[in-house]
């Protein structure tokens with residue numbers, strides 16, 4: 001084998017193939033990032049969030065397909081919280097409240113699925129009672145998306161335990177006393193996030 005020398009790995013076939021694949025991937029997702037379709041494409045959500053959130057926002061992720069889209073489509077510029085695939089559902093929103101208390105000068109944003117939020121609903125009372133202005137962005141798809149897809153691909157659409165009767169979460173948040181907005185159209189994303197960032201109130205929306 002010929003030594004590649006310092007930094008020489010960049011010229012290796014592997015590195016070149018990786019760079020090519022990365023460029024092709026970026027091109028393939030561009031249309032989704034600019035999509036104006038309803039329901040909102042997760043990559044459009046990630047693009048708009050990148051634009052509207054402060055660079056140093058603390059973003060807490062989850063373990064489902066929402067997290068996967070975040071990892072594909074959100075360009076991180078600072079350290080984000082969350083451990084990805086093995087994250088215990090229901091912990092994300094609680095972690096976000098803790099992050100906001102620890103670093104009150106930074107925006108704390110929880111990006112999670114509806115199944116995960118259902119496991120943490122009582123903590124909306126905590127946020128309201130102690131006035132913790134963390135933001136939760138809930139992707140409402142009425143399924144445990146990650147497992148639902150596995151059942152679709154590997155078990156021929158034989159779904160067991162992945163279809164969820166999720167209620168109107170924004171209304172529920174309002175009942176707790178939190179401000180909330182239901183986002184249906186992509187163009188609603190950025191104005192709603194700006195309002196949430198400026199409100200100083202615990203926010204919660206789908």
Ligand SMILES: Cc1ncc(C[n+]2csc(CCOP(=O)(O)OP(=O)(O)O)c2C)c(N)n1
Pocket residue numbers: 062063064065066067085086087088089090112113114115116117139141143144145146147
């Ligand atoms: C307490 C707990 N139970 C089960 C899992 C396994 N699990 C990981 S993601 C997921 C589904 C997540 O659904 P949702 O929050 O709606 O996100 P989506 O995949 O739809 O984006 C499940 C059941 C887990 N991580 N934690």
Ligand SMILES: [Mg+2]
Pocket residue numbers: 113114115139140141142143144145
């Ligand atoms: Mg879901």
